[in-house]
Amino acid sequence: MVRHVLTMDDLSSDEVREVLSLSADLKSKFNSGIREDLFPRRVMAMLFQKPSLRTRVSFETGIRHLGGASLFLGEDVGWGNRESIEDFAGVLSRYVDLIVVRAKLHDSVVQLAEHSQCPVINGLTDLSHPCQALADLLTVQESFGTLEGLKIAFVGDANNVSRSLGFTCAKLGVDFALASPAGYEFDAEIWERMQAIPGAGQIVDTRDPAEAVDGAAAVYTDVWASMGQEAEQAQREADFSDFQVNATLMQSAKDNAIFLHCLPAHRGLEVSAEVMDGPQSSVLQQAENRLHAQKGLMAWLLNTVA
Numbered sequence: 001m002v003r004h005v006l007t008m009d010d011l012s013s014d015e016v017r018e019v020l021s022l023s024a025d026l027k028s029k030f031n032s033g034i035r036e037d038l039f040p041r042r043v044m045a046m047l048f049q050k051p052s053l054r055t056r057v058s059f060e061t062g063i064r065h066l067g068g069a070s071l072f073l074g075e076d077v078g079w080g081n082r083e084s085i086e087d088f089a090g091v092l093s094r095y096v097d098l099i100v101v102r103a104k105l106h107d108s109v110v111q112l113a114e115h116s117q118c119p120v121i122n123g124l125t126d127l128s129h130p131c132q133a134l135a136d137l138l139t140v141q142e143s144f145g146t147l148e149g150l151k152i153a154f155v156g157d158a159n160n161v162s163r164s165l166g167f168t169c170a171k172l173g174v175d176f177a178l179a180s181p182a183g184y185e186f187d188a189e190i191w192e193r194m195q196a197i198p199g200a201g202q203i204v205d206t207r208d209p210a211e212a213v214d215g216a217a218a219v220y221t222d223v224w225a226s227m228g229q230e231a232e233q234a235q236r237e238a239d240f241s242d243f244q245v246n247a248t249l250m251q252s253a254k255d256n257a258i259f260l261h262c263l264p265a266h267r268g269l270e271v272s273a274e275v276m277d278g279p280q281s282s283v284l285q286q287a288e289n290r291l292h293a294q295k296g297l298m299a300w301l302l303n304t305v306a
């Protein structure tokens, strides 16, 4: 059966651990100058409906490092408007070995995967960002040497990034707390599903950033208005004004806590410049880890194809 990774629901806890272990191994080899031919002559297609620096470049670079090639497809291929999704996905997936998709609507990726003969990876939708979460946990694991007994706090919007992060933490037994303003929190169903994951740690949903950050090993934030929510920017800036990650808030975290942000960041809004550019910031290591985590994910997925 072809496996897809559209949300973290698509990977079991053991599989997440396997991907992280492969990622750490590939990173260590890469840093020693080893670029194994894991994907010789394998081809990855990329379909992006939204802008991207990290996801696009880390996937394209990652597959090339390991012997494969990528095709960044433009609007001319006609995804969603030139032919049926059945025909589009059926044809594309007979040419390539892997498809990475960034879509406005999560359902577009679900439909593509339903009709694809090769694995599909979600490179961000309105609902989830699983590749980001894998890189995030890889970064925390590297920083502390373990994930055991750690807490990650997310301060900001209950969005694609915090949702994937929360589910990944739950799968790995990492405590997770999300502080978001009233009206921007997850539905109860999401919290119930996170808590029901076997081995999940403590899961906290709060309106109080200091409560979320208390004792955290990593403090994470993301933009207040995601791609596609530009019209809500002013309203969100008002509603999230008490949710900035700044030096005062960081004092509630562990002394050696790191700061994380999926990027792009807006200094002075969701994070102060002092924290973003300060000694606790691990955002560049985190961005770099997109490359290594996705190599691990590709290696795992492509080996899975029977």
Ligand code: CP
Residues within 6 Å of the ligand: 051, 052, 053, 054, 055, 056, 124, 132, 262, 263, 264
């Ligand atoms: N974090 C992230 O996904 O960045 P891009 O939007 O640049 O890909």
Ligand code: NVA
Residues within 6 Å of the ligand: 124, 125, 159, 160, 161, 222, 223, 225, 226, 227, 262, 263, 264
């Ligand atoms: N939540 C943000 C993440 C960007 C990487 C967005 O969807 O725009």
